[in-house]
Amino acid sequence: MTTARQLRIGDVADEVGITARTIRYYEELGLLGTDDERSKGSHRLYDDADIARLKELVRLRDLLGISLEQLIELADDARAQQCLRDRWHASTDDADRISIIEAAIPLRERQLELVRERKRNLSEFEAELTGKLASLRRELRKLTR
Amino acid sequence: MTTARQLRIGDVADEVGITARTIRYYEELGLLGTDDERSKGSHRLYDDADIARLKELVRLRDLLGISLEQLIELADDARAQQCLRDRWHASTDDADRISIIEAAIPLRERQLELVRERKRNLSEFEAELTGKLASLRRELRKLTR
DNA sequence: TTGCTCCTCACGTCACGTGAGGTGGC
DNA sequence: TTGCTCCTCACGTCACGTGAGGTGGC
Numbered sequence: 604m605t606t607a608r609q610l611r612i613g614d615v616a617d618e619v620g621i622t623a624r625t626i627r628y629y630e631e632l633g634l635l636g637t638d639d640e641r642s643k644g645s646h647r648l649y650d651d652a653d654i655a656r657l658k659e660l661v662r663l664r665d666l667l668g669i670s671l672e673q674l675i676e677l678a679d680d681a682r683a684q685q686c687l688r689d690r691w692h693a694s695t696d697d698a699d700r701i702s703i704i705e706a707a708i709p710l711r712e713r714q715l716e717l718v719r720e721r722k723r724n725l726s727e728f729e730a731e732l733t734g735k736l737a738s739l740r741r742e743l744r745k746l747t748r
Numbered sequence: 749m750t751t752a753r754q755l756r757i758g759d760v761a762d763e764v765g766i767t768a769r770t771i772r773y774y775e776e777l778g779l780l781g782t783d784d785e786r787s788k789g790s791h792r793l794y795d796d797a798d799i800a801r802l803k804e805l806v807r808l809r810d811l812l813g814i815s816l817e818q819l820i821e822l823a824d825d826a827r828a829q830q831c832l833r834d835r836w837h838a839s840t841d842d843a844d845r846i847s848i849i850e851a852a853i854p855l856r857e858r859q860l861e862l863v864r865e866r867k868r869n870l871s872e873f874e875a876e877l878t879g880k881l882a883s884l885r886r887e888l889r890k891l892t893r
Numbered sequence: 894t895t896g897c898t899c900c901t902c903a904c905g906t907c908a909c910g911t912g913a914g915g916t917g918g919c
Numbered sequence: 920t921t922g923c924t925c926c927t928c929a930c931g932t933c934a935c936g937t938g939a940g941g942t943g944g945c
Contacts, residue, residue, distance in 0.1 A: 611924075611925075612924090612925075613925080622909080622910080623924095623925085624908095624909060624910065624911085625908080625909065625910095627926095627927095628908070628909060632908095643926090643927085644915095644916070644917085644925095644926055644927075645916095645917080645925090645926080646917075646918080646924085646925055646926075647925085647926090662873060665813060666866070666869055666870055666873060668810060668813070670908095671908070697891050700887075700891055701888065701891050701892060704884050704887055704888045704891070705888065707884055708881065708884050708888070711877055711880055711881050711884065712881065714877055715874065715877045715878065715881065718870055718873050718874045718877060719874065721811070721870055722867060722870050722871070722874070724811055725811055725866055725867050725870070726867070728807060728811060728863050729860065729863045729864065729867070732856055732859055732860045732863060733860065735856055736853065736856050736857065736860065739852055739856065740853070742845075743846065743849045743850070743853070746842050746845055746846050746849070747846060756898075757898090757899070758898065758899080767935080767936080768898095768899085769934095769935060769937085770935065770936095772900095772901095773934070773935060777934095788900090788901085789899095789900055789901075789941095789942070789943085790900080790942095790943080791898085791899055791900075791943075792899085792900090815933085815934095816934070817933090
């Protein structure tokens with residue numbers, strides 16, 4: 604049993620690049636493990652898995668512009684998957700692991716498609732900007748010659 | 749004098765892919781020509797230049813995640829530039845046009861740099877996702893064989 | 894004249910920001 | 920014990936959404 608390092612909310616916020624308020628808000632929305640055994644008023648504690656999760660949420664939010672409502676849906680998908688795993692966890696057999704992986708693959712594929720679509724839109728924008736810059740520079744050369 | 753087509757706010761909203769409320773809000777913030785001669789209560793009218801401007805604002809907002817406050821700054825830059833042009837407009841000489849172009853170029857260059865940075869971040873994300881997908885598929889093949 | 898779209902308030906909402914006032918761990 | 924970070928309300932803000940009630944143009 605490895606003792607994972609326990610981080611406080613401020614450290615997590617710094618590492619992820621958000622504020623403590625945002626982390627509490629995401630917990631309130633159910634985007635993070637709700638940590639049932641924490642007694643009211645006591646400090647929240649996080650580990651590296653939580654940091655990885657938050658970083659992914661923030662990236663989906665910022666780079667893809669996904670709303671928190673949509674993030675909750677994705678999380679629900681993931682949780683349904685987790686539930687599936689828990690139910691079959693007594694018999695950690697191959698059928699179990701296969702179904703988990705088969706659920707995870709289309710989720711990642713959807714994310715990948717969103718990333719690529721966004722890149723295409725940006726490439727279009729980039730092309731327009733380079734075009735405008737080229738014509739501006741052409742015009743400038745014509746005038747300064 | 750070409751009679752530019754006059755569009756109403758709903759048509760503009762449809763074409764740009766936003767709502768009329770958003771257009772009014774942007775006008776309120778000073779992101780669109782404030783149209784001084786419109787009497788209170790009468791309909792707003794737009795032309796193709798307004799549509800182009802709105803489309804660019806929306807793209808900067810959505811693809812680059814730029815806040816409206818920052819968009820206002822950019823608009824102020826552009827307006828200062830416009831002011832410069834107006835002041836020297838009596839003598840539409842080369843020095844005038846050169847200064848305008850020399851002001852426009854770094855503005856476009858900054859936008860281009862932002863677009864490329866965003867693309868780099870997305871490429872990084874894309875690489876991670878393809879990596880995860882590859883290992884998921886490897887795992888699946890190992891289990892189903 | 895009849896719809897339809899537009900107008901102006903004005904309150905609601907989402908995703909947090911920002912104190913106020915108080916408690917907990919090195 | 921002294922700071923420092925944490926806690927929980929709770930109100931503020933940004934970027935609009937969403938009616939309410941009324942007016943204007945084909």
